[in-house]
Amino acid sequence: MxxxxxxxxxxxxxxxxxxxxxxxxxxxxxxxxxxxxxxxPLIVRPTLKFKKDPTIAPFDPDELVEPLLPALEVFAHQHESLRGLGFEFLTNFFISDATLSGRTIGEYWFHNEFRTICAVSYVYVVQNNAIVAPSMLISFATRFSNDTLIVTNNASDPGLFPEEPKAYTYSMSWEESVEKLNQFHQAACAQIVPATRSNRLDNEFSGDVFEAHKAGIRASNEYSVDVGYLRPEPGDYYVATIRGAYLMTWKLLRPFKQIRLWMMKVKVRRKMTELGLHDF
Incomplete structure (x- = not known):
């Protein structure tokens, strides 16, 4: 035979x-x-779950486990630069369950004049009780009275979910300078006229930065439901649809990830030229 x-x-x-x-x-x-x-994509689909109401709370730096201690050095390294730019420290934060295995610790900073919130984050994955794939992320976000949202970060991946309407994200994965990220961000924000910058943190959340952050995560998840990436399931999580599982997984695989990074770099470089930023 x-x-x-x-x-x-x-x-x-x-x-x-x-x-x-x-x-x-x-x-x-x-x-x-x-x-x-x-x-x-079908194998990883059961792991693509996103908490409907994620837990975000402050953490005690003295209680961090040893593998996370480098994060404190990362945060401290940015303090002088952020204060020099006019940002004020709000609090630290720990996101423990936004996804099944992803965790984030970080610090919130706020610029009163520019109405810009900055999050310096240390993102990692918990796998078999071990901390793996740690990475640092610096993100600036400013919302306007017409609901436009400008986000500038140095994420190594442009993101799995589609952008929400009126949201414009610029990911500069190659840039580690807080000053340059903020310079680009504020220049992009200056183009949003005649809309004015909105102090959503105080006006809608009475200064509760944790609730403001959770509202942003919820809005992103709900929009992903609307466009077919996620569906609600009984309990605390959204789960990826079959379509969403394919799209989200493909975005992380070659050659699609490299193509998306290239497209984002082209988008950012084009914006720099438009803004007259030539010293990057």
Missing amino acids: SGEFLIPVFAEGEPFGLGALATVVAVILLVVVAWYYIIL
């Missing part, structure tokens, strides 16, 4: 030619592609 099965490729007395080799290679490639782009 097994011999008969192999006859088309390994027929007795016939050489194993280039045509047969090409067939084998093609079959292997098809299997790899099918696994990578078709099967893998």
Whole structure:
């Protein structure tokens, strides 16, 4: 039986030619592609869950476990720069359950004149009780009276969800300077006229930065439901739809991730030219 099965490729007395080799290679490639782009998204789909009402609270720096201590150095390194730019420290924060395995600790800063909130974050994944894949993220966000939202960050990935209406995100993954990120952000914000900057933190949330952040996460999740990325399930989480699982997974895989990073870089560079920023 097994011999008969192999006859088309390994027929007795016939050489194993280039045509047969090409067939084998093609079959292997098809299997790899099918696994990578078709099967893998379905396997990871059960892990693509997002908390409907995530927990965000302050943390005690003295109680951080040893693998997270470098985060404190990351935060401290930005303090002088942020104060020099006119930002005031609000509080630190810990997001413990926005996703199944992702965690974030960080600090909130606020610029009263520019109505800009800055979050300096240390993002990591908990896997088998170990902390893996840590990364630092600096993000500036300003909202306007016409509901326009400008976000500037140095995220290494442009994000899994589609942008909400009137939201404009610029990810400068190559930039570590708080000063340059803020310079770009404020220049982009200056273009939003005649709308005025909105102090949503005070006007809508009475200064409760945790509630303001949760509201932003909820809005993003709800919009992702509207566009078919997520669906609500009984309990505390949204879960990825089949369509959403494919789109979110593909965005993290080659070559789509590299294409998205290139497109974001082109978007940012074009905006820099438009804003007259030539010293970046």
